[in-house]
Amino acid sequence: xxxxxxxxxxxxxxxxxxxxxxxxxxxxxxxxxxxxxxxxxxxxxxxxxxxxxxxxxxxxxxxxxxxxxxxxxxxxxxxxxxxxxxxxxxxxxxxxxxxxxxxxxxxxxxxxxxxxxxxxxxxxxxxxxxxxxxxxxxxxxxxxxxxxxxxxxxxxxxxxxxxxxxxxxxxxxxxxxxxxxxxxxxxxxxxxxxxxxxxxxxxxxxxxxxxxxxxxxxxxxxxxxxxxxxxxxxxxxxxxxxxxxxxxxxxxxxxxxxxxxxxxxxxxxxxxxxxxxxxxxx
Numbered sequence: 001x002x003x004x005x006x007x008x009x010x011x012x013x014x015x016x017x018x019x020x021x022x023x024x025x026x027x028x029x030x031x032x033x034x035x036x037x038x039x040x041x042x043x044x045x046x047x048x049x050x051x052x053x054x055x056x057x058x059x060x061x062x063x064x065x066x067x068x069x070x071x072x073x074x075x076x077x078x079x080x081x082x083x084x085x086x087x088x089x090x091x092x093x094x095x096x097x098x099x100x101x102x103x104x105x106x107x108x109x110x111x112x113x114x115x116x117x118x119x120x121x122x123x124x125x126x127x128x129x130x131x132x133x134x135x136x137x138x139x140x141x142x143x144x145x146x147x148x149x150x151x152x153x154x155x156x157x158x159x160x161x162x163x164x165x166x167x168x169x170x171x172x173x174x175x176x177x178x179x180x181x182x183x184x185x186x187x188x189x190x191x192x193x194x195x196x197x198x199x200x201x202x203x204x205x206x207x208x209x210x211x212x213x214x215x216x217x218x219x220x221x222x223x224x225x226x227x228x229x230x231x232x233x234x235x236x237x238x239x240x241x242x243x244x245x246x247x248x249x250x251x252x253x254x255x256x257x258x259x260x261x262x263x264x265x266x267x268x269x270x271x272x273x274x275x276x277x278x279x280x281x282x
Contacts, residue, residue: 002033002034003033003034003035003036003107003260004029004033004034004035004036004056004106004130005035005037005103005104005105005155006025006029006033006035006037006038006104006105006106006107006108007037007038007047007052007099007102007104007106007107007108008022008026008037008038008039008040008071008107008108008109008110009026009039009040009043009044009046009071009107009108009109009110009244010022010043010069010071010072010073010110010111010113010134011043011044011073011074011075011079011109011110011111011114011115011118012043012073012075012077012079012111012114012115012134012135013073013075013150014067014068014069014073014161015038015134015135015136015147015149015151015152016067016136016150016151016152017070017109017147017151017167018064018068018073018134018147018149019063019064019067019068019069019070019136019279020063020064020065020146021110021132022060022063022069022071022110022148023060023063023064023072025108025132026055026057026060027036027060027106027181030057031164033194036054037054038053038054038102038104039052039053039054039055039059039070039071039191040052040071041053041071041072041075042071042072042073042241043072043073043076043111043115043161043269044074044081044091044095044115044118045074045076046071046074046078046095047095047098047099048091048092048095048098049094050098050101051099051101052260053099057279058104058172058258060070063236065162065193066111068175069110073131075114076091076118076142077114078085078118078121078258081118081121083109086207089145092121092122092125093223093273094123095122096125096126099122099127100208104127104128105128106128106129106130107119107122107127107128107129107130108129108130108132109129109132109133109194110128110132110134110233111131111132111134111137112133112135112137112140113134113137113139113140115134116131116133116140120130121218125183126276129151132147133146133147134148134151135148135149136151136152136186137149137174137179137180137182137183138185138186139182139185140182141259146266149185149186152179152186153186153189153190153193156178156179156186156187156190156194156279157190157193157194157220158191158194159176159194159196159277159279160176160190160191160192160193160195160196160227160229160248161194161195161271162193163176163227163277164227165239166224167225167226167227168224168225170225170226170273171225171273172225172272172273172274172275172276173215173225173226173263173266173270173272173273173275174225174226174227174228174274174275174277175230175259175260175263175266175274175276176196176227176228176229176230176256176259176277176279177230177231177257177259177263177277177278178190178191178231178232179230179231179232179277179280180201180202180225180231180232180233181202181231181233182202182233183202183203183233184199184201184202184203184204184231184233184234186231187199187200187201187229187230187231188201189236190229191229192260194227194229195227195229196229197214197218197226197227197228197229198211198214198226198227199228199229200228200230200231200234200262201231201234202230202231202233202234202235203219204239205235205239206234206235206236206238207236207240208236208262208265208266208269209269211228211262211266212269213271214226215234215266215270215272216270218270228262230258230259230262231258232258233258234258234262235247235258238259238267239251257278259277260276260278261272261279262276
């Protein structure tokens with residue numbers, strides 16, 4: 001049997017299922033090949049800084065339900081991969097050197113959009129790369145579902161479910177912010193599953209007047225509360241006309257989140273008691 005050397009790294013934000021995916025890659029590799037697995041620490045940083053370890057089979061046991069990633073992760077923006085900084089390191093050349101020095105037959109990368117852009121860059125540089133799609137945003141092209149999405153969906157739906165009783169008890173409008181800066185899959189799915197009355201997504205700029213009409217209509221129908229699922233990247237039609245930096249500056253000068261903006265605007269327009277719920281915000 002041909003001996004293989006396989007490198008594996010996790011890059012970008014952590015999410016549910018990373019360790020399970022690492023375990024799956026390892027088990028399949030050990031069954032298919034006589035192989036050695038090289039665990040690269042902290043994403044692409046470990047690749048261009050030559051920071052790695054030779055993994056033992058037992059290191060992949062007991063991690064199926066473990067959160068985070070046993071390899072560590074780090075964000076190295078794709079836009080800076082070809083930029084030589086103050087450390088005078090050519091990151092692409094350094095990554096290629098580590099790959100060749102380790103005599104890898106393949107590099108497995110677990111990550112989202114940025115991770116896959118760098119994976120494609122390395123592939124174009126002649127390396128053998130396999131990308132596994134990870135991100136709770138579920139926004140990697142050509143992928144139906146990314147790992148991490150379903151667990152995040154369960155949690156987001158649970159948050160929306162739990163808010164209903166408080167909203168109904170106090171007769172409030174509750175704007176619940178869900179992660180998703182450019183893609184609204186998580187907000188859409190959790191909003192539908194959690195029974196939100198309004199769902200605001202980054203892909204579809206909204207009119208606050210239309211949202212206000214839903215709140216008023218529910219009040220006339222003796223439903224004294226409204227649940228609004230708001231993606232963090234949701235924007236009004238006016239905001240959509242602005243450049244990204246202009247939009248960020250405008251929002252920073254008013255409220256800390258998209259949900260807070262929605263709640264504030266509805267209080268002014270309709271005169272209702274509105275609250276922004278941003279899970280995890282401190």
